[in-house]
Amino acid sequence: xxxxxxxxxxAPDQAAPLPAGVDLARETVxxxxxxxxxxxxxxxGAYVRLLDAGGDFTxxxxxxxxxxxxxxxxxxxxTLRALSRLGQGTAEVTADRGLTEVTVxxxx
Amino acid sequence: xxxxxxxxxADWAEKNLGAPxxxxxxxxxxxxxxxxxxxxxAIKLDWKKDLQDPVRRDFLNKQQFEALLSERGVANDDTVxxxxxxxxxxxxxxxxxxxxxxxxxxxxxxGGRKKWELDNRPLSTDEVRRPATVYTAQExxxxxxxxxxxxxxxxxxxxxxxxxSPDEYAGRxxxxxxxxxxxxxxxxxxxxxxxxxxxKAANEDGTFKSDDELRELYAAAGLDESKPTIAxxxxxxxxxxxxxxxxxxxGYRDVKNYDGSWTEYGSLVGVPVALGDAPxxx
Numbered sequence: 001x002x003x004x005x006x007x008x009x010x011a012p013d014q015a016a017p018l019p020a021g022v023d024l025a026r027e028t029v030x031x032x033x034x035x036x037x038x039x040x041x042x043x044x045g046a047y048v049r050l051l052d053a054g055g056d057f058t059x060x061x062x063x064x065x066x067x068x069x070x071x072x073x074x075x076x077x078x079t080l081r082a083l084s085r086l087g088q089g090t091a092e093v094t095a096d097r098g099l100t101e102v103t104v105x106x107x108x
Numbered sequence: 109x110x111x112x113x114x115x116x117x118a119d120w121a122e123k124n125l126g127a128p129x130x131x132x133x134x135x136x137x138x139x140x141x142x143x144x145x146x147x148x149x150a151i152k153l154d155w156k157k158d159l160q161d162p163v164r165r166d167f168l169n170k171q172q173f174e175a176l177l178s179e180r181g182v183a184n185d186d187t188v189x190x191x192x193x194x195x196x197x198x199x200x201x202x203x204x205x206x207x208x209x210x211x212x213x214x215x216x217x218x219g220g221r222k223k224w225e226l227d228n229r230p231l232s233t234d235e236v237r238r239p240a241t242v243y244t245a246q247e248x249x250x251x252x253x254x255x256x257x258x259x260x261x262x263x264x265x266x267x268x269x270x271x272x273s274p275d276e277y278a279g280r281x282x283x284x285x286x287x288x289x290x291x292x293x294x295x296x297x298x299x300x301x302x303x304x305x306x307x308k309a310a311n312e313d314g315t316f317k318s319d320d321e322l323r324e325l326y327a328a329a330g331l332d333e334s335k336p337t338i339a340x341x342x343x344x345x346x347x348x349x350x351x352x353x354x355x356x357x358x359g360y361r362d363v364k365n366y367d368g369s370w371t372e373y374g375s376l377v378g379v380p381v382a383l384g385d386a387p388x389x390x
Binding site for chain 2: 047049054056057059060070071072074083084
């Protein structure tokens with residue numbers, strides 16, 4: 001099983017389950033899937049970025065085989081922005097501590 | 109330095125695939141992306157396994173770097189084109205590293221792996237082996253690398269640029285948001301450092317903004333071009349991206365990358381730390 005490597009900066013494997021040791025009482029985890037707007041099919045290999053309430057870049061990951069992505073954020077308002085070969089999409093989310101799920105649909 | 113000598117476009121790169129004297133190198137912390145498909149003919153360097161000392165927190169010494177490039181088949185007079193994921197963070201780090209050891213002609217692929225993929229350009233899974241060379245590195249050029257005592261002395265005197273996200277700068281987050289937040293070091297930033305997130309220098313597809321946009325960005329942040337500048341982030345890769353912009357694209361004369369960055373500074377005993385969105389006092 002892949003684990004999250006806290007020493008480096010590369011995006012951890014987005015297909016991995018939430019690593020043991022992540023305390024959902026303390027962490028604000030934003031997770032979800034990138035899908036194609038027309039078919040609803042998952043989009044793998046999309047570049048998903050998390051923008052803060054001011055629209056500033058916070059982090060970027062590449063979606064996993066089933067379109068999954070995950071961020072460790074802080075409580076508040078966030079924007080998810082996805083770029084892929086199938087097009088692009090945006091989703092707004094308000095997250096609190098624990099798990100917040102969101103779908104980002106992409107289209108040309 | 110300038111855009112013409114430091115950067116190549118994806119179009120230029122695609123036209124020069126396989127050209128003699130040009131070596132493409134993909135650099136990432138995790139090379140699984142390379143293994144699943146890389147620019148045809150490109151070799152890989154693993155930021156951690158290949159470029160960091162396996163025991164001490166430092167990078168390879170001159171002899172280790174020479175051995176690495178010789179074994180991978182990179183020659184002193186090759187034009188090295190670096191690219192990678194994470195918006196070229198690790199490729200920019202490798203660029204700085206190649207410069208530190210005096211490689212003559214090294215360039216970044218604008219937009220890195222992301223633009224290449226989004227453009228649907230060719231990727232290959234073929235194994236790439238280059239015949240070994242005898243590579244000779246120069247002594248490390250410490251005019252582009254900052255160490256911690258120099259950083260502490262720079263508070264209130266030199267330009268300090270913190271290129272992390274605003275939330276990391278203010279101390280609300282300790283790491284980029286794709287990583288868990290529980291860390292040993294204190295949160296915050298080096299007093300008097302201005303916050304210009306690395307991402308402000310890049311377009312959404314990972315390419316660099318124009319020179320005019322970049323110059324305006326750092327001027328608006330209060331960076332004094334006549335003063336020496338030290339850039340830092342968390343572990344020194346995002347700040348390599350900004351170091352590249354300031355020194356290689358904009359031609360600022362004295363710019364150093366502090367690769368110890370926040371994981372070192374935020375763990376030091378007794379140093380000043382500023383919290384919140386303002387730079388703070390010296």
